[in-house]
Amino acid sequence: MKIVVCVKQVPDTKGGVKFNPDGTLDRGAMLAIMNPDDKAGLEAALRLKDQYGAEVTVVTMGLPKAEEVLREALAMGADKGILVTDRVLGGADTWATSQTLAGAIRNLEYDLIITGRQAIDGDTAQVGPQISEHLNIPVISYAQDIKIEGDSVIVQRQYDDRYHVLKAQMPCLITALAELNEPRYMTPGGIFDAYDAEITVWGRADLKDVEDSNLGLKGSPTQIARASDKVRKGAGEKVNLGVAESVDYIVDKLKVKHVI
Amino acid sequence: MDFSLSKKHEMARTLFREFAEKEVKPLAQEVDETEEFPRATVEKMAKAGFMGIPVPKEYGGQGCDILTYAMCVEELSKVCGTTGVIVSAHTSLCCDPILTYGTEEQKQKYLPDLAAGRKIGAFGLTEPGAGTDAQGQQTKAVLEGDEWVLNGSKIFITNGKEADVYVIIAVTGTVEKRGRKQKEISAFIVEKGTPGFTFGTKEKKMGIRGSSTYELIFTDCRIPKENILGQQGKGFGIAMHTLDGGRIGIAAQALGLGEGALERTIDYVKERKQFGRSIAQFQNTQFQLADMATKAQAAQLLVYKAAMTKDQYTKDHKTSYGVEAAMAKLYAAEMAMEVTTKAVQLHGGYGYTREYDVERMMRDAKITEIYEGTSEVQRMVISAALLK
Numbered sequence: 220m221k222i223v224v225c226v227k228q229v230p231d232t233k234g235g236v237k238f239n240p241d242g243t244l245d246r247g248a249m250l251a252i253m254n255p256d257d258k259a260g261l262e263a264a265l266r267l268k269d270q271y272g273a274e275v276t277v278v279t280m281g282l283p284k285a286e287e288v289l290r291e292a293l294a295m296g297a298d299k300g301i302l303v304t305d306r307v308l309g310g311a312d313t314w315a316t317s318q319t320l321a322g323a324i325r326n327l328e329y330d331l332i333i334t335g336r337q338a339i340d341g342d343t344a345q346v347g348p349q350i351s352e353h354l355n356i357p358v359i360s361y362a363q364d365i366k367i368e369g370d371s372v373i374v375q376r377q378y379d380d381r382y383h384v385l386k387a388q389m390p391c392l393i394t395a396l397a398e399l400n401e402p403r404y405m406t407p408g409g410i411f412d413a414y415d416a417e418i419t420v421w422g423r424a425d426l427k428d429v430e431d432s433n434l435g436l437k438g439s440p441t442q443i444a445r446a447s448d449k450v451r452k453g454a455g456e457k458v459n460l461g462v463a464e465s466v467d468y469i470v471d472k473l474k475v476k477h478v479i
Numbered sequence: 480m481d482f483s484l485s486k487k488h489e490m491a492r493t494l495f496r497e498f499a500e501k502e503v504k505p506l507a508q509e510v511d512e513t514e515e516f517p518r519a520t521v522e523k524m525a526k527a528g529f530m531g532i533p534v535p536k537e538y539g540g541q542g543c544d545i546l547t548y549a550m551c552v553e554e555l556s557k558v559c560g561t562t563g564v565i566v567s568a569h570t571s572l573c574c575d576p577i578l579t580y581g582t583e584e585q586k587q588k589y590l591p592d593l594a595a596g597r598k599i600g601a602f603g604l605t606e607p608g609a610g611t612d613a614q615g616q617q618t619k620a621v622l623e624g625d626e627w628v629l630n631g632s633k634i635f636i637t638n639g640k641e642a643d644v645y646v647i648i649a650v651t652g653t654v655e656k657r658g659r660k661q662k663e664i665s666a667f668i669v670e671k672g673t674p675g676f677t678f679g680t681k682e683k684k685m686g687i688r689g690s691s692t693y694e695l696i697f698t699d700c701r702i703p704k705e706n707i708l709g710q711q712g713k714g715f716g717i718a719m720h721t722l723d724g725g726r727i728g729i730a731a732q733a734l735g736l737g738e739g740a741l742e743r744t745i746d747y748v749k750e751r752k753q754f755g756r757s758i759a760q761f762q763n764t765q766f767q768l769a770d771m772a773t774k775a776q777a778a779q780l781l782v783y784k785a786a787m788t789k790d791q792y793t794k795d796h797k798t799s800y801g802v803e804a805a806m807a808k809l810y811a812a813e814m815a816m817e818v819t820t821k822a823v824q825l826h827g828g829y830g831y832t833r834e835y836d837v838e839r840m841m842r843d844a845k846i847t848e849i850y851e852g853t854s855e856v857q858r859m860v861i862s863a864a865l866l867k
């Protein structure tokens with residue numbers, strides 16, 4: 220079985236978010252980590268490898284520095300790393316990113332593609348499903364459990380109050396949740412091997428069947444007007460009323476603010 | 480001269496730190512209180528490959544260098560001195576002598592299980608009458624047919640009852656050296672469960688209380704002839720060489736304890752308020768912290784240099800690293816004692832309670848000035864090299 224895992228290097232938001240004066244993320248001032256949902260996706264792929272035998276190829280799109288997450292993936296047990304990097308790919312939104320990744324994946328053989336549900340820096344949850352559209356394969360999102368049966372995958376798809384069990388024929392794409400598993404640690408020897416390993420680097424010219432008009436900033440329909448850190452709201456208002464009066468009070472407030 | 484670490488060493492440190500914070504730190508206080516060997520943590524470390532870091536891959540190890548191993552002990556010890564010494568004794572005192580002096584059969588037999596952490600290693604040199612004076616050994620090994628028969632006891636053995644494979648030093652006869660009769664000393668590999676090999680009392684210690692420190696007792700303990708490690712009569716050299724390597728592990732443990740105490744103290748002095756401001760704003764606090772950090776940094780450079788010198792020995796089997804190891808251990812141990820003591824002082828009354836990690840760290844630090852050669856022995860080693 221051949222599994223492709225898409226990962227993204229994201230700023231570690233645990234220590235707070237830092238912005239440049241123009242409102243874009245100051246990535247240099249924040250530690251970079253492998254996106255948690257993607258790491259769960261990688262772990263899921265590695266468990267399938269342990270259980271059924273598989274070749275796991277990890278793909279990332281980003282700056283040259285993003286090769287760090289590929290080395291981390293190799294140190295955890297992935298077999299190959301591919302970095303897609305090119306100036307013309309910069310400034311991509313989810314549409315251009317998924318086009319880029321799909322263009323890269325078209326060069327690879329795969330039975331299964333696993334992406335994280337969403338990245339902690341963008342939180343769109345769009346790239347995985349978009350890749351499946353571009354490649355014309357089924358997608359099962361929000362996976363909390365993955366099993367293989369013959370040439371199909373059986374996935375538990377998470378909802379707030381239940382889960383669905385879905386079966387899809389491979390090749391297909393699955394988006395993974397961080398809750399899916401507890402990713403394994405890298406091993407020290409794995410780290411040493413990962414730094415001896417060669418990372419494949421692809422640029423624009425290596426992408427298959429993708430129009431220039433779908434790539435980079437120019438190919439991105441989404442334009443970010445402004446980004447900011449969370450603004451602290453007021454202290455709120457405390458009232459001491461009975462249950463029925465409290466409900467009326469809140470409903471009135473919401474009506475006044477045209478929320479309902 | 481380049482003081483920066485390679486990217487792979489940086490990534491290894493990230494791994495060790497993440498593991499230590501997540502798996503080891505939450506248990507450190509409990510391990511100290513209950514004096515229970517952290518078996519579950521050791522199993523997790525085994526899975527992550529921490530029990531065989533410098534063991535070559537052909538013997539089931541990670542195939543990394545001594546620097547990486549030292550960094551692992553350092554990061555573990557930042558949060559738990561007990562966990563640090565378990566890895567150190569296992570790696571430096573058992574895996575290393577088998578790797579360095581073992582026959583191919585011995586390496587194939589013991590190292591894969593040790594490196595994978597399926598088995599734990601220990602080392603027995605110290606006796607009631609032989610600590611710093613290794614020539615004072617009383618434990619005897621006599622060859623009878625195809626077996627060595629061991630009689631005697633070893634004390635203060637780290638990983639004592641929890642280990643499976645022991646490197647034991649014993650007297651195998653007498654030899655004449657420069658007209659004087661001396662004990663002939665040899666090294667052996669002894670497995671747990673061998674008839675005649677039992678455990679005595681468990682030591683109740685000041686610090687590193689979760690490490691299993693036991694007396695080993697040998698009563699007509701028969702081991703196969705082929706379990707001699709290295710040549711007969713070369714045991715003293717094997718023991719000294721092993722301790723040279725072990726000192727790098729203990730120096731890394733001391734380094735971690737000092738650094739850990741410093742980190743806790745930096746956090747604490749920013750929080751603790753006296754006379755209307757944080758105690759970090761007092762010049763005394765600032766100067767103490769500056770001294771602590773400077774000494775911890777100096778210790779780190781000495782420890783890393785010793786580790787890198789041993790790495791050079793691994794490559795050429797010529798480079799001597801005994802003096803570097805002695806300097807690293809001497810300085811790091813004394814730094815650890817000083818820094819942890821200052822950390823307790825800066826924590827004030829809270830630092831004297833078991834609520835705060837620095838209390839445990841100060842108790843853990845003391846042993847680093849004593850075991851695997853006291854600070855006085857390190858001074859002897861260093862000065863002997865200066866004056867020869």
